[in-house]
Amino acid sequence: MKSYKSIGTGIFVHSKVKIGKNVTIGQGSCIGFGDPNDGDLIIEDNVQIGAFCVIHFGAVIRDSAYIDHRCVIGFETEIGCNTQILSGKEVARKSKIGKNCIICGNVADRTIIEDDVTYHGEIAHSHRDANRNWDETEEPSPIIYRGSVVGVNAIIIGPRRIGPCAYIGAGEIVKTDIGEGIALIMGKQQTVKSLRGFIKPRCK
Template identity: 30%
Template sequence: MALKSLYGPVEVAEGCLIGEQCTIGVPKESRLRAFQKGELTEQGSVVRLGERCLILNQVVIYEGVSISDGCVLEDRTRVGYDTRVGSDSRLIYGAYVCDRVTIGTRGRIAGFVCDAVVIGDDCTMMGDLVHEYTRPHEGWWEVDEPSPRIHDESVVGYGARAVGGVSIGPRSYVAAGATVTQDVPAEHVAVGVNDFTPIRDWSGKRLRSLIEHWSGAPEN
């Protein structure tokens, strides 16, 4: 059996454009292992690409992925198996999205997103969302560690890092380069290492427009 025959089927909606050198329906490792052992009995899960999506160049999409209407996957992005991407979201700057991830509507996603992360609506994530990886002696697949969760309207800035099963937001901002290993409460700004400030007490000017938007106050 040729490897290509292990790929999942692909359903492409009207108006979806796919660029050059894309690989769609890639089989997950468990099915490849079953094939090696002569135990493969199931077909790959369907990939669904919604209306008006732009899948640009050298994009890799694994089996079971669902990309909703109006999404853009920029060059060299990767989407792991059984991931769900909400409508009008963008995967940018070569985003590496692992398996079983959920991304809400109107997201802007870059960086590294580990398995089973949940990202809400209207979020920007440009850092790294990673597991603690505190039990490497128990094997690679045997341990299912808690994953970060990013709630609606929150931002994880460029080079920031959330570690383990932390919760961020809603309407919280993790500044570029910050590290969080604890929950970031709703409507807080995180800087440095676990240094949190309520948005009502934030004195910096650069986030003032965003904070006013979150608060529903008119911008000056």
């Protein structure tokens, strides 16, 4: 394991964690949580991890990712290159986040978020049978395709497909798939092009 720069005290890094070059870890963070048998925890080069973060075994954090203070990264989760996980957010187990993303909402387990996505929403599983224990079943999770934007406090319910290049307005409730280049604003679906630059996804 290579050395890392620590900022503050109370940092725990398990001896089995694999760390690249120029990694910075903030005060009170736990790097290597849970069972080491869950898989290697790999942190690549130039990663910054803020204070009071918990990162589980089995996670992979790619080059130049930024994890802000008080974040939780679940086991078998992958965080792509140059992606930012903003303050206090959780990326739950087995989720996959692409490169150049901005994540400012909690990400439910097994969610897939492709490259160049800005995500400020929330994700809720359908949980159709409230009599079952929460962890008894693995419900399908959303896929948010490249270049899409999910606005502040928008809620995606169930295994929805969003995009590519879609735009979900703030506070929307998403119960259906949103196709390529479609905007959902005030409950109405329309093409992004029809809005004439009023809103913009991240597609180049």
